[in-house]
Amino acid sequence: MSAELTARTGELLALLRERRPRVHCITNSVVQELTANVLLAAGAIPSMTTSPEEIGHFAASADALLVNLGTLDGERRDAIDIALEVVRDDGIPWVLDPVLIDRSELRAELARSLAMKEPRVVRANAGEFSALMQGPADADGLDRFALDNITVAACTGAVDLVTSGAKRARIENGHAYMAQVTGIGCAETALIAAFVAVEDDEFVAAVAGLLVMGVAGEIAAQAVKGPGSFSPALIDAIAALDAAQIERHARFA
Numbered sequence: 048m049s050a051e052l053t054a055r056t057g058e059l060l061a062l063l064r065e066r067r068p069r070v071h072c073i074t075n076s077v078v079q080e081l082t083a084n085v086l087l088a089a090g091a092i093p094s095m096t097t098s099p100e101e102i103g104h105f106a107a108s109a110d111a112l113l114v115n116l117g118t119l120d121g122e123r124r125d126a127i128d129i130a131l132e133v134v135r136d137d138g139i140p141w142v143l144d145p146v147l148i149d150r151s152e153l154r155a156e157l158a159r160s161l162a163m164k165e166p167r168v169v170r171a172n173a174g175e176f177s178a179l180m181q182g183p184a185d186a187d188g189l190d191r192f193a194l195d196n197i198t199v200a201a202c203t204g205a206v207d208l209v210t211s212g213a214k215r216a217r218i219e220n221g222h223a224y225m226a227q228v229t230g231i232g233c234a235e236t237a238l239i240a241a242f243v244a245v246e247d248d249e250f251v252a253a254v255a256g257l258l259v260m261g262v263a264g265e266i267a268a269q270a271v272k273g274p275g276s277f278s279p280a281l282i283d284a285i286a287a288l289d290a291a292q293i294e295r296h297a298r299f300a
Contacts (some may be wrong), residue, residue: 049299052216056255056297057290059246064090068110068244072237073097073126075117075146078230081278082113085234088285089259091241099125106130111244112141113237114161116154124157131164140167140243144236149178162196167249170201170236186215199249201239203232206300207257211250217300218254220261227274231281235260262296263288 069092074082083093094105099122106112112134114127134141143166145158155178162169162179169179169192176184180192186208189200194212202208207218225231239256246252266288267280 048214048216049297052251052254052299053258053294053297054290055251056258057293059242059252059255060089060259060288060293061290062245063241066110066245067092068241069094069108070111070113070237070240070244071095071105071109071130072113072115072240073102073123073130074113074115074144074233074237077117078115078233081230082234082237084282085260085285086237086241088282089238089241091238091244093237097123097126099129102126102129103133106133106139107137109134109139111240112139113144113240114141114166115144115146115233115236116148116158117144117146117233119154119157127161131161135164140240140249142166142168142170142236142240142243144233145169145171145175145179146233147175149174155179162192162198165196166198167243168199168201168236168239168253169196170203170232170239170253172203172232176200176202186210190215199253201253201257203235203257207261209250209253209257214250216250216254218257218261219298219300220258220265220296222264222268224268224271224274224277225260225264228277231260231264258293258297259285259288262293265296266292
């Protein structure tokens with residue numbers, strides 16, 4: 048299956064650049080610029096408003112929606128409710144990033160309610176998934192979460208685990224700098240949303256997003272001296288990435 052997923056990721060990256068889907072991002076204020084630049088480098092078009100007065104129009108005309116809980120102020124909470132009602136009625140796919148819900152029970156309760164509203168993919172780290180599931184974020188637990196919520200769980204870390212409950216993939220690509228720069232994970236979830244916009248199989252889309260980010264991260268790290276210069280190099284690496292590079296660097300456990 049790993050060879051098929053690698054080949055399909057290269058195909059989807061080309062398709063994304065051809066179709067240029069728009070991903071509307073309700074995301075945190077810390078990461079908006081990096082998220083937008085990662086999407087642009089991959090070939091997607093970002094939009095970022097959280098204004099309740101206009102979020103409905105932006106969500107209705109998007110190809111996918113990202114809901115990120117990183118800076119959960121009142122405006123963003125209102126925007127999330129409005130946007131999810133719109134995308135549900137219009138059949139637009141959406142992706143959830145329950146940022147830092149392991150630090151706030153109020154935020155965790157919101158994330159649990161959102162997880163029941165059929166996000167195509169939930170991307171989080173192990174601590175966030177543990178809070179979301181109220182249990183250990185091991186492979187069996189993530190399988191159950193995916194099946195119970197009819198979604199794909201993408202748990203990122205030293206090795207990324209993606210599961211639909213029926214299929215699993217473990218991706219070993221990435222670099223330590225990715226954990227030392229604010230917003231890489233948030234931008235990674237936005238990238239998954241871009242792939243969800245062009246691929247009906249959410250499992251494949253989640254793998255593609257994580258694989259592209261992981262491979263690009265490894266390539267970028269070769270060109271820099273430390274995390275301070277990593278983000279610009281990552282954007283360059285994503286923009287230059289092609290199927291041959293993905294084939295050469297992809298590593299599945």
